[in-house]
Amino acid sequence: MVLEKEKEEEKKGLKEIPGGYGWWPWWSAIRDRLDFFWFQGETQFWVSRMEKYKSTIFRCNVPPSPPGFPTNPVVMLLDLKSFPILFDVSKVEKKNVLLANYMPSLKFYGGIRPCIYLDPSEDRHERIKSFVIDLIKLNASKWVPEMEAACAEAFPVWEEDLKKKGRAQVNHETGQIACNVLIKTILGRDPRAEGEYSLKTHGPFLFQAWLAPQLSPIASAGLPHLLEELLIHTFPIPYFFVSIFYKKLEKFFETYGQEVIDMAQIKYGLDRHDALHNILFFMGFNAFGGLNLFFPPMIGYVGGAGQKLHKDLAEEVREAVRIEGKGKLTANALNKMELLKSVVYECLRMYPPVPYQYAVAKEDLIIETHDGRYKVKKGEILGGCQPMATRDPKVFKDPDNFLASRFVGEDGRKLLRHVVWGNGPGDAETSTKNKQCAAANLVPFLSQTLLACMFLRYDSFTTFKPTIRGNQITVHFSSLNKAAFPLI
Template sequence: MPETLPLKEVPGDGNDAVGRWPHLGAIENRIEFFHGEQEFWSSRLEKYGSTVFRVNMPPSPPGFSANPVIMLLDLKSLPILFDSSKVEKKDVLLGSYMPSLSFYGGIRPCIFLDPSEERHCQLKSFMMDLIKSNADKWIPEIEKAASEIFSVWDDKMAKNGTAELNSECGRFACNVLFRTIVGRDPAAPGEASLGEKGPFYFQAWLGPQVAPVASVGLPHVLEETMMHSFPIPHFTIAHFHQKLVDFIETYATDLLDKADKEYGIERNDALHNLIFTLGFNAFGGLLIFLPSLLGFIGRADESVRKALVSEIRNAVEMEGGEITVGAVHRMDLVKSVVYESLRMRPPVHYLYARAKEDLVVESYDARYAVKKGEVIGGCLPFASRDPRVFEDADTFVASRFAGAEGRKLLHHVLWSNGHSDVLPSPHNKQCAAADFVPFLCQTFLACFFLRYDDCIIDEPKISGSGISYTFTSLKSRANR
């Protein structure tokens, strides 16, 4: 019988920097956090000798209340965040901070709801239906949107010798999502057309919501005063938000009717959940992840890219030269590369929940008492590099999840608010597109390596617009 781990109090009080002055402690924690997240977590792991501890998370005073969270930084303790019998997910997307409901038309989007709430089941069922009911459109729209941005990259490479990835990845995401889900090109002429500004409108709407918990590489003093000390009010981006509202109201009437008639969802509720799902979940995630995915590939050993080219082209050839669902499912290495990228740099870094009752969180070395109502969080970039689960955990290994043994490790990839081998359901908080996003990314890579023989990508750069990636070499396929 295994020996029971000792029961301990969670170390740290959330104000470890300044002791009895909680607001000053929270501010100092915040400044240290944004100065360098890796160093922030490493220093506390060393200080407490534990992967479970209490610390203040951004945002924090003066414009916010203190935000002490019990953080979990290993893959044994973190999955408690997915146990709906022990924790609830109500209004904890960003810890104890929640943006103004003005960003969402006055409603609480599905992501802020707990599975126990009736609206959660209705809304998530609707969103999952939108993904599945458009199954025959995804691959053609991905191919079309990918071809459009590849042409832009080709032109930039010919003109400048380099090509920046991020903006075109954002355009790709925006076009695929609107064309497939809404059935309307966002740039098509019309009374509510977004023109070429669809990605901009999404980013303008997203920015103020996440600004208090994000860094975009601006000088530290500017970020602290402009982004991290006070919430940015909705009126600053109301015009851009209304552009998205007008687009959905005008061109997604069939979807709003479906939400009402088949799922009992009021139109304003459905409308703003569509904007949130398309803009926050899908566009926001792909805008971050696609450049990162290409970045890992473009900085990997050349043999990785050669293997991807061979696998993709062979799989497509077996399907008569077309990208099909069957072809994508044959691409074992491509799938592994996508999941390894999700493990190394997940698009969402932090997950939160609130204890429904007094409970015990178990790590590798101890058990920790958590009181009812306390906020628990997980740091995915740190936990997903758990050396007790993954060999060479800090290294990008393209084939890590390939083959039968590799696929068993998918259980420990938690990018989607759940285990990657668990399907999303209206009754859990697993991302509605948990099984679809990897497929989309695999299809995108198939398009990429059907067009290109090789690529090289420079080290990512942090700037005022965030983390950016640049092609320094892009070799088109011979005889394409």
């Protein structure tokens, strides 16, 4: 009797979720796709619907859409009060919902389901994720030195380009930095080293070529409208077109990653084929994909933030290296760089490299937003747009502007949990029991290390206004002001 009364009380005050998928779902999904990519653009697509429904929760179609894909009806959550339900695996399932109800062919992954598509309730998830987490930790002492080495190679390239051309593209070298650091740290081999299966300097291209068709239905390449719709938004791109690139990566990892594959088999009971393709996925999708997308806009935000911030960062970095690192860049020194950490998390808040999260309701749920309570039925797909949620004005002051010191101090540190970029709160730890990205701590750590290396070499730097083509942000340096006594 008491339980029934509680259920009745719970139902009171529930609001109907606004929005829908159109009177003809097939056509409405196409119309919404065109709004998303062309007529409105991604940001305005969400803003216009929040204004229309006067709500941060509503039903709508998300890309991809027919004829080559199923419709993607989703309950979207665009505020920070409702968003965390997407991380609660006791209430939602995360099986095969990385991209809502669209999933690339398993041929892209050697025929296996990578960890990112597994729910924590599946046995393989715990074994694979334990392996990846330990792989990151076991190599903890290598991350900083490898980043320093990669930066020492990249910086002179930028300086020479700037001297010759008056500008230097950030993206090419940051892609090579990410590739070199990851492979040299995890596999202990330079991807460019001579050998039968050497990647030479093509590692970043191979990773990007493999990633592109997996994500193309939900992304824009900046092609002419009609061409883009026909080529990448209407039908899935077959694995055949990138198989040659993936096979090169596969052969490299299989040849030079034997020690890591042995560890996966012996210690974690993983099949060698399963281990190989999960290592490749983690390195190429989770880690390289995140770093490659994030490094250029991060540098762009910092480059445009002004001399005062640069002076403060240079002083903080060099002081921490002098005192904590005894003249060397170390993890302990990085931990003392509070402003630097704040800058990286502010960049993650402004531009999370993984913009969407999805899940399926395991049961009927009550979801709370800032302005109401709503019922979601079992089996419905829930989605969240992180760049909208992390600009929630009820959580973040002046949310649309880059504030470098936002996360400094006790009150600032409390806000870190709201930077929900990696499939979990910004201050949470990844584990086998949740779906937080295994690289959720690695990406900000390596980003902090990259910026620290830059301020050990440069007093300041400036960038031109970024160019945006589709989902690709390209950044160019306009100046690099070398320190009188650079430490890198």
